[in-house]
């Protein structure tokens with residue numbers, strides 16, 4: 430087992446096979462007791478929905494994000510406006526909270542490690558550092574695959590000219606991905622030949638990269654797991670995802686959205702990936718299903734994930750409540766999906782349609798909300814830009830047919846492309 434125990438004070442004590450976790454941080458204490466406050470690094474929409482879930486359970490929240498208008502800062506009781514490496518701000522965050530999480534994976538791993546000296550931090554710095562770097566991430570997946578898990582795409586690490594020259598021919602055509610800081614398809618180039626590979630790597634300033642074989646995808650899916658400090662794990666149902674332009678567009682979750690045997694394998698592989706990191710918190714693992722039915726693991730996000738947003742409306746326990754519970758050390762119970770769900774991402778383009786005076790026009794929410802089972806979530810962003818995630822719309826239904834039919838109607842009202 431990998432020693433991912435970078436959470437300092439909260440480091441569990443292994444006694445034989447069992448793990449003793451520290452006592453839970455109980456919400457809503459009475460006057461005179463220390464306030465129960467949870468901190469979150471990052472103020473985007475994931476932080477905002479974490480704050481909502483924490484507040485529902487009776488916790489106070491403190492968000493650290495330099496942006497004064499950030500979505501989570503608007504929702505939280507406290508918002509510290511500072512950078513993620515500002516020592517005074519990190520001290521203030523630690524002083525105001527009992528436990529701290531992160532809503533984005535590019536938070537400096539040293540920040541998590543520093544906070545973990547005095548506070549419970551989940552996920553831990555080591556797990557986040559692995560998820561931040563595709564080289565470490567793929568090596569972790571390969572180790573898990575060797576234990577009967579699911580393998581990543583064939584790949585090679587490119588760090589030097591010699592690596593480039595030695596890249597196996599079977600990786601072309603392929604995708605060159607920067608090892609660090611890629612998201613929503615950024616930091617990636619599709620390459621067909623060695624000449625294109627060289628040019629693409631030069632275009633990435635010869636930063637460390639991985640070259641992955643281009644695979645024939647039949648579909649994409651993801652699994653969200655939550656793991657407690659005591660090693661207990663639960664998972665959400667497998668999500669089927671459709672991307673457009675490298676950005677998640679649609680997530681569909683209902684029985685047999687993915688062939689059942691593959692769904693079971695993806696869930697088992699995700700639990701192994703979390704266990705082998707001694708992970709604490711919510712983790713999302715993305716998979717490909719190839720045209721020949723092979724399951725391939727793509728990447729992981731050490732936090733709640735866009736493909737899990739449907740769980741707020743369609744499950745009895747959302748990915749955000751799971752994150753709150755795992756962080757606070759409260760019990761994790763197996764979530765139950767009570768409704769079929771289809772989620773549509775709402776990107777900035779939707780707002781950029783002009784009215785007849787040339788001004789941006791809000792999308793037709795009254796018509797959309799007239800559809801039964803519609804749940805609109807807007808993130809409080811006032812600056813619409815193409816590709817910017819402004820909100821999402823989940824449809825719940827008694828059947829997959831019902832949820833899909835309404836989501837397709839909404840897509841038509843919003844001018845979004847249909848999907849099969």
Ligand code: ATP
Nearest residue numbers: 582604611612613614615641642643644672675728
């Ligand atoms: P995210 O927004 O999920 O963080 P990302 O920028 O980190 O995305 P990936 O998930 O690696 O990037 O890739 C984005 C998309 O590109 C995938 O969802 C998939 O559609 C496509 N893709 C990535 N790798 C491959 C591959 N090896 N073969 C075929 N398609 C791929």
Ligand code: MG
Nearest residue numbers: 613715727728
């Ligand atoms: Mg991805």
